Amino acid sequence: MSSTWSLPADIEIPVRHPMAPEPGAQMREHWEKCFGCGSDQPTGLGMTFIAGEGLTVEAQFDVAHRYQGGPGVIHGGILSTGFDEAMGTCCMLLANSVVTAHLEVDYARPIVLGSTLKFSCRIDGAVRRKVYSSAEAYVDGSNAPVATARALFVQIDMDQHFKDTKQFIDHF
Numbered sequence: 001m002s003s004t005w006s007l008p009a010d011i012e013i014p015v016r017h018p019m020a021p022e023p024g025a026q027m028r029e030h031w032e033k034c035f036g037c038g039s040d041q042p043t044g045l046g047m048t049f050i051a052g053e054g055l056t057v058e059a060q061f062d063v064a065h066r067y068q069g070g071p072g073v074i075h076g077g078i079l080s081t082g083f084d085e086a087m088g089t090c091c092m093l094l095a096n097s098v099v100t101a102h103l104e105v106d107y108a109r110p111i112v113l114g115s116t117l118k119f120s121c122r123i124d125g126a127v128r129r130k131v132y133s134s135a136e137a138y139v140d141g142s143n144a145p146v147a148t149a150r151a152l153f154v155q156i157d158m159d160q161h162f163k164d165t166k167q168f169i170d171h172f
């Protein structure tokens with residue numbers, strides 16, 4: 001790994017929200033038209049999420065042929081999208097809405113089309129509105145991660161953040 005990523009000295013471990021899904025329960029999509037998780041987004045990844053213990057989430061999606069980058073393998077941007085969505089959903093264990101401020105990925109192995117890509121994500125800590133997360137991605141039959149990622153999410157006020165794009169919301 002070539003990352004220079006480091007966590008801030010004043011980081012604290014936040015409390016999982018009491019209303020967060022129980023460990024083992026499926027976590028819902030955050031927006032039905034989202035490319036990562038939306039059920040009303042036919043070209044999207046269709047990711048699914050299971051809440052883990054503590055501040056952890058497991059996520060996955062099937063690597064369809066339309067996600068091809070090089071011959072027979074996933075496009076790197078799609079893999080990064082998977083991390084973004086999985087780690088962002090993990091932050092929802094705190095029951096606040098977040099957006100990605102920083103995301104970095106180390107690509108360790110090519111990922112073959114047709115694989116099921118699985119993500120193990122966690123919240124590493126928080127400072128004010130900042131939530132720090134890290135994750136690894138695996139494919140079946142491999143104990144070593146095929147990629148790793150670290151990200152910073154920032155908690156937002158939904159009404160304020162999307163005030164100029166409300167016309168895209170037909171219903172909640």
Ligand SMILES: CCCCCCCCCCCC(=O)SCCNC(=O)CCNC(=O)[C@H](O)C(C)(C)COP(=O)(O)OP(=O)(O)OC[C@H]1O[C@@H](n2cnc3c(N)ncnc32)[C@H](O)[C@@H]1OP(=O)(O)O
Binds near residue numbers: 084088097101102
């Ligand atoms: C969809 C909802 C449903 C919930 C969704 C759950 C799953 C979602 C998964 C997909 C998520 C996405 O792809 S979201 C789409 C991609 N991301 C975006 O479009 C975000 C675009 N950026 C922004 O809107 C803005 O820059 C924000 C909101 C990130 C921050 O702006 P702000 O609200 O004005 O706050 P600001 O004061 O600037 O920053 C707050 C703190 O974060 C730090 N900070 C900000 N950016 C960075 C950065 N790149 N690197 C380091 N630190 C940073 C600041 O120094 C500050 O630290 P300190 O002073 O406190 O120390």
